[in-house]
Amino acid sequence: MPRTLDSQITLEKTPSYFVTREAPRRISSMSHETKLIVVVRNPVTRAISDYTQTLSKKPDIPTFEELAFKNKSLGLVDTSWNAIRIGMYILHLENWLQYFRLSQMHFVSGERLITDPAGEMGRVQDFLGLKRIITDKHFYFNRTKGFPCLKKPESSSQPRCLGKSKGRTHVQIDQEVIEQLQEFYRPFNIKFYETVGQDFKWD
Secondary structure, three states, X not given: OOOOOOOOOOOOOOOOHHHOOOHHHHHHHHOOXXXXXXXXXXXXXHHHHHHHHHHHHOOOOOOHHHHHEEEOOOOEEOOOOHHHHOOOHXXXXXXXXXXXXXXXXXEEEHHHHHHOHHHHHHHHHHHOOOOOOOOHHHEEEEOOOOEEEEOOOOOOOOOEOOOOOOOOOOOOOOHHHHHHHHHXXXXXXXXXXXXXXXXXXXX
């Protein structure tokens, strides 16, 4: 991390931190007072999105159903598959709570980040102790991507949108499979909601 003055905030992002077992201990040893921002979304949607992205790079992988279940007829979900394991948020959070206070963590709803980006960014700014500078006027909805984008900053000739790997149409998954996964995640989701004090309404 670069040297940071008292009047500055340095941000760094890496999606794998939250699910990497050693990360909280290592970050805590660097700084006990680090603030952590975690973007979470419906774990079923997240798993399908993860699979869709992998499929675009490796078109010959097994079907989503084959990877997601050890035994589909018995509803046995394969928690060793990364796409499934990542969405078991409470398990990862419990690891982080051994090193950080819950008050040091802010959870952003991935769904609301799309439907109300200014509102979610407002809450992030509040959490960081910043004045609310980013507002509705900074966003526009990109119909092609299906996501909000940042309007063109003065220093750039282009607006800022998510990269090419984002906004693809998801693979169609059988409704029964989705319902089985919703059932699987429900107890993990409920415990996560209770722990963070926020209902993300994923059911």
